[in-house]
Amino acid sequence: MDSRKLKILQAVVDEYIVTGEPVGSKTVMKKVSASSATIRNEMAELEKQGYLEQPHTSAGRIPTYNGYRLYVDTLMERDPLSDEEKLMLNSMLDENAATEEELAGSASLALSQLTKCASVVASSTPKFSLIAKVEVIPTGKRMYIILMITSNGRIKNKTCRLEFDLTNEQLEFFDKYLDENLKGIPLDEVSEEMFDNIRTAMGAYMMSLTPLLSELFSLAKEMSAKDIMLRGEKNLLTCKDFDQAEIIDFLDNRREIAKFFDDSFSGLQISFSPENDGFAIRNSSIITAPFKKSGRTAGTLGLIGPMRIDYAKFIPYLEYFSQRITDLLSEQDYDEDEDNKE
Amino acid sequence: MDSRKLKILQAVVDEYIVTGEPVGSKTVMKKVSASSATIRNEMAELEKQGYLEQPHTSAGRIPTYNGYRLYVDTLMERDPLSDEEKLMLNSMLDENAATEEELAGSASLALSQLTKCASVVASSTPKFSLIAKVEVIPTGKRMYIILMITSNGRIKNKTCRLEFDLTNEQLEFFDKYLDENLKGIPLDEVSEEMFDNIRTAMGAYMMSLTPLLSELFSLAKEMSAKDIMLRGEKNLLTCKDFDQAEIIDFLDNRREIAKFFDDSFSGLQISFSPENDGFAIRNSSIITAPFKKSGRTAGTLGLIGPMRIDYAKFIPYLEYFSQRITDLLSEQDYDEDEDNKE
DNA sequence: TGTTAGCACTCAAAGCACACGAGTGCTAAA
DNA sequence: TTTAGCACTCGTGTGCTTTGAGTGCTAACA
Numbered sequence: 001m002d003s004r005k006l007k008i009l010q011a012v013v014d015e016y017i018v019t020g021e022p023v024g025s026k027t028v029m030k031k032v033s034a035s036s037a038t039i040r041n042e043m044a045e046l047e048k049q050g051y052l053e054q055p056h057t058s059a060g061r062i063p064t065y066n067g068y069r070l071y072v073d074t075l076m077e078r079d080p081l082s083d084e085e086k087l088m089l090n091s092m093l094d095e096n097a098a099t100e101e102e103l104a105g106s107a108s109l110a111l112s113q114l115t116k117c118a119s120v121v122a123s124s125t126p127k128f129s130l131i132a133k134v135e136v137i138p139t140g141k142r143m144y145i146i147l148m149i150t151s152n153g154r155i156k157n158k159t160c161r162l163e164f165d166l167t168n169e170q171l172e173f174f175d176k177y178l179d180e181n182l183k184g185i186p187l188d189e190v191s192e193e194m195f196d197n198i199r200t201a202m203g204a205y206m207m208s209l210t211p212l213l214s215e216l217f218s219l220a221k222e223m224s225a226k227d228i229m230l231r232g233e234k235n236l237l238t239c240k241d242f243d244q245a246e247i248i249d250f251l252d253n254r255r256e257i258a259k260f261f262d263d264s265f266s267g268l269q270i271s272f273s274p275e276n277d278g279f280a281i282r283n284s285s286i287i288t289a290p291f292k293k294s295g296r297t298a299g300t301l302g303l304i305g306p307m308r309i310d311y312a313k314f315i316p317y318l319e320y321f322s323q324r325i326t327d328l329l330s331e332q333d334y335d336e337d338e339d340n341k342e
Numbered sequence: 343m344d345s346r347k348l349k350i351l352q353a354v355v356d357e358y359i360v361t362g363e364p365v366g367s368k369t370v371m372k373k374v375s376a377s378s379a380t381i382r383n384e385m386a387e388l389e390k391q392g393y394l395e396q397p398h399t400s401a402g403r404i405p406t407y408n409g410y411r412l413y414v415d416t417l418m419e420r421d422p423l424s425d426e427e428k429l430m431l432n433s434m435l436d437e438n439a440a441t442e443e444e445l446a447g448s449a450s451l452a453l454s455q456l457t458k459c460a461s462v463v464a465s466s467t468p469k470f471s472l473i474a475k476v477e478v479i480p481t482g483k484r485m486y487i488i489l490m491i492t493s494n495g496r497i498k499n500k501t502c503r504l505e506f507d508l509t510n511e512q513l514e515f516f517d518k519y520l521d522e523n524l525k526g527i528p529l530d531e532v533s534e535e536m537f538d539n540i541r542t543a544m545g546a547y548m549m550s551l552t553p554l555l556s557e558l559f560s561l562a563k564e565m566s567a568k569d570i571m572l573r574g575e576k577n578l579l580t581c582k583d584f585d586q587a588e589i590i591d592f593l594d595n596r597r598e599i600a601k602f603f604d605d606s607f608s609g610l611q612i613s614f615s616p617e618n619d620g621f622a623i624r625n626s627s628i629i630t631a632p633f634k635k636s637g638r639t640a641g642t643l644g645l646i647g648p649m650r651i652d653y654a655k656f657i658p659y660l661e662y663f664s665q666r667i668t669d670l671l672s673e674q675d676y677d678e679d680e681d682n683k684e
Numbered sequence: 685t686g687t688t689a690g691c692a693c694t695c696a697a698a699g700c701a702c703a704c705g706a707g708t709g710c711t712a713a714a
Numbered sequence: 715t716t717t718a719g720c721a722c723t724c725g726t727g728t729g730c731t732t733t734g735a736g737t738g739c740t741a742a743c744a
C-alpha cells in the first residue's frame with residue numbers, strides 16, 4: 001500500500017471526524033501535496049479496496065469501517081496529553097474514593113463528560129470474591145433483611161417477608177450455620193445443589209427457614225452476576241450518527257453489554273460495530289482499556305460512542321485514566337504490604 | 343357556559359386524544375347534533391374563551407391546557423374497569439413484594455407498560471422513620487462499611503476508607519455508643535449539631551472516629567432525603583409530543599421531580615405543565631394518586647406523560663393501583679394488630 | 685509512466701410554481 | 715338561532731428547474 005494513499009486515507013478520516021461531512025478531493029488537497037485529480041484517482045482505488053465509500057455518486061468519500069480500522073491501527077497520531085490536560089483529568093478523578101467501584105466510576109463519569117459518549121466500567125472482581133459475611137436482621141413483623149458482604153467489600157441486601165416470625169433460637173441457629181458454612185465460599189461456586197444440601201442440614205428448622213434460604217440463594221446469584229456501571233447514556237441519545245430506537249434497545253439490554261465486557265481484554269482495544277456481530281449499535285465503536293490491581297486485571301474502563309469520534313484525543317484520556325486507576329490501586333497494595341511488614 | 347359548547351369541547355378533546363390531529367367541525371358533527379357551521383361558530387367562541395386553539399388558520403382545533411383542565415375536571419367520563427382489566431392489573435402487581443417500595447414499584451412498572459408513559463413512586467415514609475440500627479463492619483485493610491437500618495426496614499450502606507485501622511476496642515466503643523445514642527432518633531432530626539455533640543463525646547477516640555462519623559452523617563442525610571422511583575422513562579423519549587432535549591434535562595433532574603412529589607396530595611390530582619411553573623416538560627401532564635398505610639399517606643403513585651393522554655382509561659388504572667396498594671398495606675396492619683392481641 | 689488540467693457528467697438539495705383539500709369565517713336565507 | 719353556501723386561507727404534496735459540490739475520464743505534459 002502506497003504511502004500517499006495512506007496519507008489520503010488519513011486525511012479523509014481526520015477531516016471526516018471533525019466535520020461529519022463526506023470529504024472531497026479538494027479538501028484533501030490541503031493536506032496532501034498532489035492535485036485533486038491524482039487524489040481522485042487514489043480515492044477511487046481506496047474505495048475499490050474497501051477503505052472508503054461514497055454516500056452517492058457526486059459526493060465526497062467517507063471511511064468504511066475497514067478504513068477506520070486501518071486508521072486506528074496504523075495511521076492515527078495520538079494527541080499527547082498536555083500537562084494542563086493531565087491536571088484536569090486528575091481533578092476529575094476521585095482519588096479518595098473508598099472503593100474500586102467508586103474510583104473507576106468517577107473516571108467513567110469524567111470520560112463521558114469529556115467525550116460526550118457513554119462510558120462503562122466493568123469489574124472483573126466478582127470472579128475472585130468470597131463470601132465474607134452473611135447476616136439475617138429482623139426489622140419488623142415477619143420482615144427480615146438478609147445481608148451479604150464479600151471479601152472485597154461489596155455489600156448487598158434483600159428484604160423478605162415470611163409467613164411466620166422466627167424465634168430467637170431459629171435465628172441464632174441460622175446465623176451460626178450460615179457463618180460456619182458459607183464464609184469463605186467463592187461466590188461463583190454457589191450452586192443450587194449446595195443450597196439443597198444446606199436445606200436438608202437444617203433439619204427441624206427446614207420448613208421455617210426455606211424461604212429465607214431461597215432468598216439468600218438468589219442474593220448470592222445476584223452478587224456473582226457480572227454487572228456494569230454506565231455513565232453518560234444520554235449522550236448517546238443526542239448523537240445523530242445513531243438510530244434513536246436502536247440506542248434505547250441497546251441501553252435496555254444491560255445483560256448483553258455486561259457480557260460483551262466480560263471477555264477481559266489484555267490491553268487497549270478498539271472494536272467497531274460490524275465486528276461485534278449484531279450486538280452493538282450500528283455505526284458505533286467501543287474502546288476499552290483494562291485496569292489492574294495486584295498485577296491482574298481488576299476491571300475494564302470503556303467508551304461507547306459513534307465510529308466518528310476523536311480517537312486521537314480520547315484514547316489518551318482513556319489510557320491515562322486506566323493507568324491512573326491501576327497506579328492508585330497498587331498504591332493501596334503497597335500500603336498493605338508495608339503494613340504486613342510491621 | 344352553554345351545554346352544547348361543552349359537548350363540542352368534549353368531542354374535540356376525545357377525538358384529539360385518539361388521533362393527535364387537529365379536529366375539524368365535520369368530525370365533531372358526528373358526535374354533536376348540529377350543523378358544521380354552528381359547530382364552527384361555537385368553536386370560534388371556545389377559542390376566544392381560551393379552551394381551544396388553531397395550529398394555523400385552515401386547520402382544525404386542538405385543546406389548550408385550559409381545555410384539558412375543563413375536560414378532566416368536569417367533562418370526562420371515566421371508563422370503568424372491566425373484570426378482565428382488574429384481573430390483569432392484579433396480575434401485574436407483585437402482591438408478595440417484601441417491602442412497600444417493591445409493591446409500589448411493581449405497580450409503577452405496570453403503569454408505565456400499560457400507558458406508555460413514565461411512572462413514579464414517591465414514598466413519604468422517610469419523614470416518619472427512625473434509626474433502628476447502625477453498624478460498622480470492617481471489611482479489609484482500613485476499609486469499613488457503615489450500615490444503617492430504619493424502623494420501617496429501609497437499609498443503606500456506605501463504604502469508607504480510613505487512614506489508619508481501628509482497634510477492636512475503638513470499634514466496640516463506637517458501635518456501642520452509636521447503638522445507645524442513635525437508635526430511635528427520627529431520621530429527619532439528624533443534624534450537624536447533633537453530630538458535633540457526638541464528636542465531642544467521643545473524647546480520646548475523636549481523632550480516629552471523626553471520618554467514620556462524617557460518613558455516617560452523610561449516610562443519614564442520604565437516607566432521609568426524599569427519593570423517587572422512576573419507571574418507563576424511555577417511553578417519554580419516544581413520545582413525539584415532547585422535545586427530546588427537554589426530556590433528557592427533565593430526567594437528569596431527579597431532585598426536582600422528587601421535590602414536586604413532596605407536596606403530598608390528598609387525593610387524585612392532575613396537573614399540567616403550565617401550572618407547574620417551568621418545572622415539567624412542555625405539554626406534559628402529571629397525574630398522581632396517593633396510597634395510604636395505617637390511615638396516613640404512605641406515598642404517591644404518579645404518571646408522567648403528554649397532555650394528550652387517555653385520561654378516561656388511565657386514571658382508573660392509577661386509582662385502582664393506589665387503592666389496591668392501600669388495601670394490601672392495611673392487610674399487613676391488620677395482621678400486626680391481630681398479632682398484638684395474642 | 686505517473687501526474688495534472690480540463691471537461692462532461694451525476695445527483696442531492698434547495699427553490700419554485702402549482703394544485704389539492706381540509707377547514708375556516710362570513711353572509712344571507714330559513 | 716340555525717344553517718347552507720361560498721370565498722378564502724394555508725399546509726401539504728408534486729413535479730420541475732437550478733445550483734453546486736464532487737466525480738470519472740481523457741488528453742496533454744514532465
